Structure formats: C-alpha cells, structure tokens
Amino acid sequence: MSIDDLRSRNLAPRKLIRAPLLRRESIGQAYHVLTFDAPSDCRAVAGQFTMVRGAEWGDAPLLPRPMSYLTAGEAPSILIKVFGEGTVRMARAEPGEPFELLGPLGVPWRAPTEGRRQLLVGGGVGIAPLLFLARDLADAGQKPVVLYGGRGRYDLPMRHDLKGICELQVTTEDGSRGTKGRVTDVLGELLGGDTEVYTCGPDRMMAAVAKMCAERDVPCEASLETPMACGYGVCLGCPVPLTEGGYIYACTQGPCIDARRVDWTGDHAPTRVDTEATS
Amino acid sequence: MSRESVTVGSLELRNAVLTASGTFGYALEYDDFFDVAELGGICTKGLSLHPRPGNPPERICETAAGMLNAIGLANVGVEAFCTDKLPLLRERGVTVIANIFASSVADFVTITKRLDAEAGVHAIELNVSCPNVAEGGIEFGKDKKMCAQVTAAVKGATKIPVWVKMSPEAAEIAAVGKACEDAGADALTAVNTIRGMAIDSQLSRVRLKNRTGGLSGPALKPIALRIVWDLVEAVSIPVIGIGGISTTRDAIEFLMAGATAVQVGTANFVDPCAASKIRAGIQEYCEQKNVTVRELIGSARR
Numbered sequence: 001m002s003i004d005d006l007r008s009r010n011l012a013p014r015k016l017i018r019a020p021l022l023r024r025e026s027i028g029q030a031y032h033v034l035t036f037d038a039p040s041d042c043r044a045v046a047g048q049f050t051m052v053r054g055a056e057w058g059d060a061p062l063l064p065r066p067m068s069y070l071t072a073g074e075a076p077s078i079l080i081k082v083f084g085e086g087t088v089r090m091a092r093a094e095p096g097e098p099f100e101l102l103g104p105l106g107v108p109w110r111a112p113t114e115g116r117r118q119l120l121v122g123g124g125v126g127i128a129p130l131l132f133l134a135r136d137l138a139d140a141g142q143k144p145v146v147l148y149g150g151r152g153r154y155d156l157p158m159r160h161d162l163k164g165i166c167e168l169q170v171t172t173e174d175g176s177r178g179t180k181g182r183v184t185d186v187l188g189e190l191l192g193g194d195t196e197v198y199t200c201g202p203d204r205m206m207a208a209v210a211k212m213c214a215e216r217d218v219p220c221e222a223s224l225e226t227p228m229a230c231g232y233g234v235c236l237g238c239p240v241p242l243t244e245g246g247y248i249y250a251c252t253q254g255p256c257i258d259a260r261r262v263d264w265t266g267d268h269a270p271t272r273v274d275t276e277a278t279s
Numbered sequence: 280m281s282r283e284s285v286t287v288g289s290l291e292l293r294n295a296v297l298t299a300s301g302t303f304g305y306a307l308e309y310d311d312f313f314d315v316a317e318l319g320g321i322c323t324k325g326l327s328l329h330p331r332p333g334n335p336p337e338r339i340c341e342t343a344a345g346m347l348n349a350i351g352l353a354n355v356g357v358e359a360f361c362t363d364k365l366p367l368l369r370e371r372g373v374t375v376i377a378n379i380f381a382s383s384v385a386d387f388v389t390i391t392k393r394l395d396a397e398a399g400v401h402a403i404e405l406n407v408s409c410p411n412v413a414e415g416g417i418e419f420g421k422d423k424k425m426c427a428q429v430t431a432a433v434k435g436a437t438k439i440p441v442w443v444k445m446s447p448e449a450a451e452i453a454a455v456g457k458a459c460e461d462a463g464a465d466a467l468t469a470v471n472t473i474r475g476m477a478i479d480s481q482l483s484r485v486r487l488k489n490r491t492g493g494l495s496g497p498a499l500k501p502i503a504l505r506i507v508w509d510l511v512e513a514v515s516i517p518v519i520g521i522g523g524i525s526t527t528r529d530a531i532e533f534l535m536a537g538a539t540a541v542q543v544g545t546a547n548f549v550d551p552c553a554a555s556k557i558r559a560g561i562q563e564y565c566e567q568k569n570v571t572v573r574e575l576i577g578s579a580r581r
Contacts, residue, residue: 014312062345064549237338
C-alpha cells in the first residue's frame with residue numbers, strides 16, 4: 001500500500017449487520033476493546049464510525065452508541081471507555097453475545113499529503129481512529145509522530161500497540177508516564193511547515209490543538225464526537241457549530257473535518273469532556 | 280384491494296406502515312438500506328416557509344426507554360424541498376406526506392399553496408404540536424379554536440388531503456380532534472412527543488440547551504395508545520397511530536385500538552430498516568391469522 005492507495009479508496013455502502021462479540025479485552029478498569037465477528041468483510045476506512053448496540057438490550061438502553069472503528073476487516077473492533085449505561089453493558093459483554101453494528105458511517109480522515117509528515121494528537125478513547133490511521137500510514141511506508149496524552153498512566157489505552165509503527169510521544173498530567181503536562185505543552189515544537197495534524201480526543205484538547213495549528217498555518221483535521229441517535233443523518237441531533245455560521249452534522253458531514261471550520265470558541269462550542277452523553 | 284392496503288380518507292395506501300416526521304429525513308437518506316417506496320408512506324421532516332438551522336446543541340438525550348429531542352425544526356424549507364427532494368421521491372414512486380410547520384395561519388397557507396403546485400404530494404400533515412419552538416407548534420395544538428382555524432385555512436387552499444398531528448398535551452384532546460374534523464381535516468395523527476427534561480447530576484446542569492425536549496420512544500407508547508383509543512371514539516375520520524412503535528406487535532396494537540395506519544418514529548434511529556421490517560411483520564401476521572389489515576383495525580374495540 002502507498003499514500004496514493006490511501007487517497008483513492010471508495011467508501012463502502014452502509015448497512016446494519018448482526019455480529020456476535022468475538023472477544024473483549026479489558027485495559028484496566030475503564031477501557032475495553034470489543035472485537036466482533038462480522039458476517040462479511042467490513043470495509044470501514046480510518047476515521048469512520050459505527051453505531052453499536054446489543055441486539056438483546058430491549059428498550060433500554062434504547063439508542064445505539066457511536067464508536068470509531070479501531071480496526072476493520074472480518075473482525076472489526078472498537079475501543080470503549082466505560083461512562084454511561086450503554087458502555088457499562090458493553091464492558092460486561094461476553095463472547096457470543098449478539099450485537100448490531102450500523103456502518104461504516106461518516107467522513108473518514110482526509111487522506112495524507114505526499115511530502116508532509118503526519119502528526120497524530122490523541123487523548124483517551126480518541127486514540128482509536130488515530131491508531132487505525134497510524135497503522136495505515138505505517139503500511140504505506142510512513143512513520144507518523146503520535147502525541148498521546150492522558151491524566152495519568154491509566155488513561156493511555158493501546159499505547160503499546162503504537163510502538164514500532166510510529167514515533168510515540170506521551171504526556172501525562174501527573175507525570176506518571178512520558179513528559180509531565182499536556183499534549184499542547186509538547187505540540188509547539190513538533191509543528192513545522194511540513195507537518196499535518198490529525199486530532200481526536202476531548203473537545204477542549206482538540207480546540208487547543210486546532211488553535212495552535214491555525215496560528216502556525218498547519219493543516220489540522222479533527223474527529224468530532226457528539227451525542228447521536230441515528231448516526232446516518234436523520235435525527236439531526238449532532239450539530240456542530242461552524243466559524244462560517246450554521247452547523248454541520250457530525251454523523252454525515254463529519255466526524256472528520258478541517259478543524260479550522262469548527263467554531264471552538266462560541267457560546268455553543270463543543271465542550272464535551274467525556275463520551276456517551278446519551279446516558 | 281390487497282391484504283395489506285388501507286384507506287385514509289380518499290387516499291389508498293399500499294400498506295398501513297408510514298414513517299414519522301423528523302425521524303426519516305426526506306426519505307432520500309435510505310438508498311443504502313431499502314426501497315422506501317414499499318412503505319405506506321413517508322412523512323417528511325417538518326417543512327417551514329424558510330430554511331431553519333434548528334436549535335443549538337445539545338439537542339438530544341436518552342432517557343429510560345426513550346429519548347428527548349429539541350431539534351427545533353431544522354429543515355431545508357419548502358422551496359428547496361420542492362426543487363431538490365420531491366422530484367426524486369416522485370421518480371421513486373414514494374407516497375409522500377409533507378409535514379408542514381408555521382407560526383402563523385397565513386404562513387401555513389403559503390406553504391400549502393407551494394406544495395399544491397407540485398405533483399407527488401399525497402397528503403399534508405399539519406404540525407401544530409411541536410414542543411420545541413417558541414411560536415406556533417404546541418401553542419396551536421393545545422387550543423381547539425386555533426387548530427380548527429389552521430385546518431380550515433389550509434383546507435381552503437388545497438385539494439390535497441390534510442392530516443392534523445395532535446399534541447398529547449391538549450387538555451381535551453378529543454375536543455381538539457373533533458374541532459379539526461369539523462374544520463375539514465381528512466385524518467388525525469396521534470400523537471406528537473410530550474415535553475420532558477433531563478438533568479446531568481454529575482455536572483449539575485440541564486442536559487438540553489432548550490431545557491425541555493419532546494419525549495419519544497417506547498416510553499411514550501401507552502400514552503399514545505390511550506389517546507388513539509379516545510380519538511377513535513370521538514371522531515369519524517381516520518386516526519393514524521404514532522408513539523413508541525418499535526415492533527410489529529406494537530403496530531398491531533395501534534391498529535387494534537382503531538388506528539387506520541401507523542407511523543414508525545424513534546425506532547428508525549435504532550434500525551434504519553425498522554419500518555420495512557414492521558411492514559413485513561404485519562403481512563406475515565395477517566397471513567398466519569388469515570385476516571386483512573382492514574379487519575385488524577379496531578378489532579380490540581369490538
């Protein structure tokens with residue numbers, strides 16, 4: 001695979017599949033990787049997401065949960081953080097339990113630019129679509145920089161999976177791993193004229209990253225997360241305010257979008273700290 | 280007449296299953312999923328005279344067996360609907376029910392006249408029951424005189440059948456329904472969402488920016504079923520049942536209560552093919568029991 005191959009992929013049609021859980025791997029208390037046994041090859045592209053729901057949940061929790069793909073293929077997987085009722089259920093699921101996955105949904109990461117160095121900036125579960133992207137880039141012969149931040153060493157799920165495929169830099173607010181501080185404390189020295197940034201994490205982190213990139217005229221792509229009911233453009237529950245005025249819907253016009261278009265500062269700016277605001 | 284077809288006033292529908300306004304976009308979002316022309320009909324997102332951006336986030340929030348929404352009638356406006364969406368729906372042979380919304384009687388009439396100029400609008404559904412907008416909406420729907428006035432004005436402006444979507448918050452919903460019937464309504468849709476709210480106890484703040492939102496989903500179903508029953512008692516025009524219908528069994532319950540057709544709403548969010556599956560489920564049920572859908576209508580009342 002080359003960068004050109006990454007640039008020329010078509011998006012697969014969306015469909016609802018029934019897929020039993022193949023395995024669940026716990027990462028500490030809060031994080032889990034759920035891998036599903038898909039009936040056919042899942043052709044999701046890095047940055048796309050799926051709406052996930054237990055097929056036997058009944059009337060509650062009612063709505064599926066939007067989750068970025070961690071991997072695609074015959075065994076698509078997601079990374080969850082336990083936060084609300086839906087993720088609590090997912091964190092208890094045992095292999096064989098049936099799930100329904102709607103996808104692949106949304107706009108994937110913008111394809112990388114030839115001649116630029118990719119800088120991936122993530123926090124918490126936001127690492128999922130970035131790890132997917134980092135693997136693609138590694139397959140295409142690139143070595144991206146991944147800047148990964150958390151409150152402490154327990155907030156850095158999947159960091160071992162990043163080793164070898166990227167140049168990894170870690171920050172923690174308590175200093176228990178990597179550089180003490182936040183990703184934005186380190187980001188400045190990594191941003192150069194030949195870099196392009198991909199970011200996913202808490203809104204405040206993405207807002208700070210977007211601001212630094214805009215000031216230095218570095219392209220920055222953000223993956224948005226908002227509550228969603230449907231994930232495919234009809235509930236209109238996931239508006240994100242734009243600098244040009246109006247909204248985009250994160251499900252069909254995102255989740256990946258040029259960070260300069262997002263109004264990170266206004267009254268209705270994204271302020272989500274954690275995921276699953278639907279519970 | 281097929282085993283599945285039903286008649287709503289002068290309009291014959293392929294089958295009794297429609298999709299609810301605000302939960303199905305403009306029906307063009309379903310190409311990956313199924314052929315929406317197989318449904319009895321689709322109700323569009325509420326159309327206003329001018330495009331509306333909708334409310335600021337947060338607009339939705341899940342509750343026990345349901346959800347709250349305060350979308351604020353974000354829509355493309357009636358003009359863009361007529362030029363960009365309707366021709367494609369016509370081409371596909373979709374039965375289109377245009378749901379419309381305005382904050383004055385005059386605007387309701389203007390929107391109606393615009394739709395009347397187009398082929399392929401099979402009915403107009405008056406949204407006089409939206410709980411999430413400052414003007415019009417639910418304030419019309421709770422007042423039988425206002426409801427009757429809007430209905431009569433719209434009826435006077437078009438030959439297209441007119442349905443009125445009822446608010447569950449009207450104190451005397453049967454009286455509101457009767458007033459709409461007397462004003463010329465061809466059918467009643469019951470019911471829209473009921474206002475609720477949610478608070479985030481972690482952050483000690485209201486979840487929805489609009490503070491309140493309309494409750495939909497399975498939690499609404501018993502209330503909706505009771506209202507359908509009461510309206511069927513009160514009026515002689517068809518009643519279309521809506522409120523928390525997620526399964527074939529739910530839909531059949533509404534038919535048995537006397538609804539002539541049903542609308543599937545929030546269930547579309549959980550499964551884009553929900554309405555199609557419910558349609559197939561009703562067909563299978565009727566084959567097994569050797570009955571027609573028409574025979575199911577009101578069967579629990581007899």
